[in-house]
Amino acid sequence: MKSYGKLALGIIATWFIVVLSTSALHLFRTDANHAGVAYAVAALAPVALFSVWFAASEKFQELVFSLNPRTLTAVQSWRIFGFLFLLLAANQALPAIFAVPAAYGDVFIGLTAALVAWKLATPEHRTFYIFWQGLGLTDLIMTIILGSTAPLLSPGGPSMNVMTQLPLSLIPTFFTPLLLIFHVASIAQARQWQTQRQTQYREHLPASA
Numbered sequence: 001m002k003s004y005g006k007l008a009l010g011i012i013a014t015w016f017i018v019v020l021s022t023s024a025l026h027l028f029r030t031d032a033n034h035a036g037v038a039y040a041v042a043a044l045a046p047v048a049l050f051s052v053w054f055a056a057s058e059k060f061q062e063l064v065f066s067l068n069p070r071t072l073t074a075v076q077s078w079r080i081f082g083f084l085f086l087l088l089a090a091n092q093a094l095p096a097i098f099a100v101p102a103a104y105g106d107v108f109i110g111l112t113a114a115l116v117a118w119k120l121a122t123p124e125h126r127t128f129y130i131f132w133q134g135l136g137l138t139d140l141i142m143t144i145i146l147g148s149t150a151p152l153l154s155p156g157g158p159s160m161n162v163m164t165q166l167p168l169s170l171i172p173t174f175f176t177p178l179l180l181i182f183h184v185a186s187i188a189q190a191r192q193w194q195t196q197r198q199t200q201y202r203e204h205l206p207a208s209a
Helices: 002-024 035-056 058-066 071-088 096-119 123-153 170-203
Strands: none
Touching: 002 058, 002 170, 035 058, 035 123, 035 170, 058 170, 071 096, 071 123, 071 170, 096 123, 123 170
16 A cells, blocks of 8 residues: 555656646647637546546555545645635736636635534534535636636636746646545545445444344
8 A cells, every 4th residue: 555655646746747847848838719728638637537547446546545534625725825816817817707716716615624624524524524525626627617718708808828837837737636636535535434334333233133
């Protein structure tokens, strides 16, 4: 399991180096009409790979289930910096149709993440925990959808080009998919809690005569 964990960490580190290098070399830049598509592909491809790996490998499932749910949840606190999207929109650097909902959604999740990690990341609060994780997951997905369709929804407004340049390019290429993966992993863990509780309940039932 330790070697498998090192492999996963190595993949994450390599992923970060690749997207950082790609952005530094301006390989992620594109014209205004395709910036939204690039945003969506960069954000969703790692999540798709994670889902395939999780479905195909029992060892990877064990690794995911062994992660600390409080840590996975507390990391979402960084999303409080989503308010920066509002500042960029105010300066015509991002389309408001993307920046406003993305900012408010991220700030809400960021402000509540610590409380959820401390109080709700337990089997006893499983339903509320999954609900909150679902909210965070939905917020990120909606952000990706709005980011990829902003050129169509607001053709006369600012483009998404700033999200394809450092340092903001690290958001769609690394941080958004990583936080999406953390939400998916947290929900998978919480679903496992129910299975474990049912198994423990059956083990404590008196044997039938």
